[in-house]
Amino acid sequence: MDFLNLPKIDLHCHLDGSLRPGSVLELLRKYNIDLGINETNIDDALKIRGHCDSLLTYLKKFDLPLKIMQDKEDLERLTYEVFEDAKNENIAYLELRFAPVLHINKGLSQEEVIGAVIKGMNRAKDDYDIEGNIIICCMKNLGEEEALKTIKAGYTYMNKGLVGVDLAGKEDIGFAHKYIRAMRLAKDMGYNITVHAGEAGPGQNILDAISLLGAQRIGHGTNLYQSDEAFRLVKKNNIFLEVCPTSNLQTKAVDRLEKHPAIYYYKEGIGICINTDNRTVSNTDLTAEFEAIGHLLSMDRPSYIKMYERAVEASFADRETKDKLIDKVRRIK
Ligand SMILES: [Zn+2]
Numbered sequence: 001m002d003f004l005n006l007p008k009i010d011l012h013c014h015l016d017g018s019l020r021p022g023s024v025l026e027l028l029r030k031y032n033i034d035l036g037i038n039e040t041n042i043d044d045a046l047k048i049r050g051h052c053d054s055l056l057t058y059l060k061k062f063d064l065p066l067k068i069m070q071d072k073e074d075l076e077r078l079t080y081e082v083f084e085d086a087k088n089e090n091i092a093y094l095e096l097r098f099a100p101v102l103h104i105n106k107g108l109s110q111e112e113v114i115g116a117v118i119k120g121m122n123r124a125k126d127d128y129d130i131e132g133n134i135i136i137c138c139m140k141n142l143g144e145e146e147a148l149k150t151i152k153a154g155y156t157y158m159n160k161g162l163v164g165v166d167l168a169g170k171e172d173i174g175f176a177h178k179y180i181r182a183m184r185l186a187k188d189m190g191y192n193i194t195v196h197a198g199e200a201g202p203g204q205n206i207l208d209a210i211s212l213l214g215a216q217r218i219g220h221g222t223n224l225y226q227s228d229e230a231f232r233l234v235k236k237n238n239i240f241l242e243v244c245p246t247s248n249l250q251t252k253a254v255d256r257l258e259k260h261p262a263i264y265y266y267k268e269g270i271g272i273c274i275n276t277d278n279r280t281v282s283n284t285d286l287t288a289e290f291e292a293i294g295h296l297l298s299m300d301r302p303s304y305i306k307m308y309e310r311a312v313e314a315s316f317a318d319r320e321t322k323d324k325l326i327d328k329v330r331r332i333k
Contacts, residue, residue, distance in 0.1 A: 007325075007328045009092060010094050010276055010286050011194075011240075012095070012244055013086075013277065014137075014168075016098055017065070017279070019065050024046060027068035031068060033067055037064070048061060048250045049283055053252065055200040070106040072112060075103060075113060076119045082096060083132060085285070089287045092129075092131060093132060093317065095164070095315060099137040100114050100136055100150055101139060101146055110153035114136060118157055121133075133162070133315075134162045135162075135164040136154050140167055140169040141169050147182040148185065150165075152185075154191070164191055165183070167209075167213070168219070171196065171199055173201055173202060176195070183214060195209035195215040198221045198223035199251065200253060206230040207227050210230070218240070219242050220244060222243075222260075223253075224261065240310070244277035246276075257292060263293075271310050273307060309329065
């Protein structure tokens with residue numbers, strides 16, 4: 001299958017993990033940040049290439065990009081570039097996520113950070129045939145008060161480019177219990193909810209994310225098989241799993257793609273879509289992800305189109321955008 005030329009949907013992509021190495025290098029120089037990074041080692045500094053032992057090692061790759069993502073014009077430009085890269089491999093719709101609180105080190109407010117990212121996205125949407133929305137992440141290591149601040153900061157942009165909230169970062173057992181109040185407020189404010197769960201943590205975390213936090217989608221959800229109750233709930237409530245194959249290999253959520261539990265979930269009729277997670281950190285793009293796992297899902301053209309359509313329905317886009325995206329895939333049938 002020619003995955004490159006098929007229209008694609010990416011619902012799980014982190015901005016800070018998807019920057020162009022050349023742009024990172026340029027901005028390190030602009031701000032005189034001297035870490036000994038140059039043309040020869042920038043790729044190693046940003047990408048997982050070869051061995052990575054855990055999610056924690058993986059998360060360390062975000063330290064460098066965050067150093068140069070502290071100014072409005074840079075955030076706007078970097079967002080624009082991610083959308084441009086996505087469009088270049090025929091991604092029709094990108095839901096891009098980031099944690100505003102990680103971009104306030106030089107004095108920007110979280111609201112300004114969100115505004116700058118949306119501006120970059122809108123500029124790309126004006127220039128190219130690509131649709132998109134933004135999801136803001138709250139960090140699991142920062143606690144509920146910080147999550148509440150982020151959620152309130154995003155309210156100005158609700159349904160004006162911003163469509164959802166996520167909980168990301170290191171996954172402890174039972175983390176969901178600490179974010180019940182924050183996610184209830186988010187729901188009341190009109191946010192859609194997706195939560196990273198069952199990636200490095202147990203299946204129980206997925207159950208908690210759905211039942212305690214109201215998650216409509218689960219980031220990864222790899223360990224769903226560990227909880228019968230979670231499995232039943234995901235199926236019954238049509239909760240969608242955002243699967244990121246290469247990232248799951250790198251963080252050791254799975255040993256081999258052939259054994260990825262998502263293959264089983266897919267065969268059981270659970271809604272899944274394939275995503276990049278981090279285009280740069282994982283050294284991948286969505287075409288490569290489909291090439292890696294497509295044959296393991298016995299994917300042919302009709303089943304690809306079905307997955308695309310389910311991903312569109314599970315996206316947080318409005319009805320008009322969804323219809324436009326469905327139209328796009330029906331045209332190639
Ligand atoms: Zn993620």
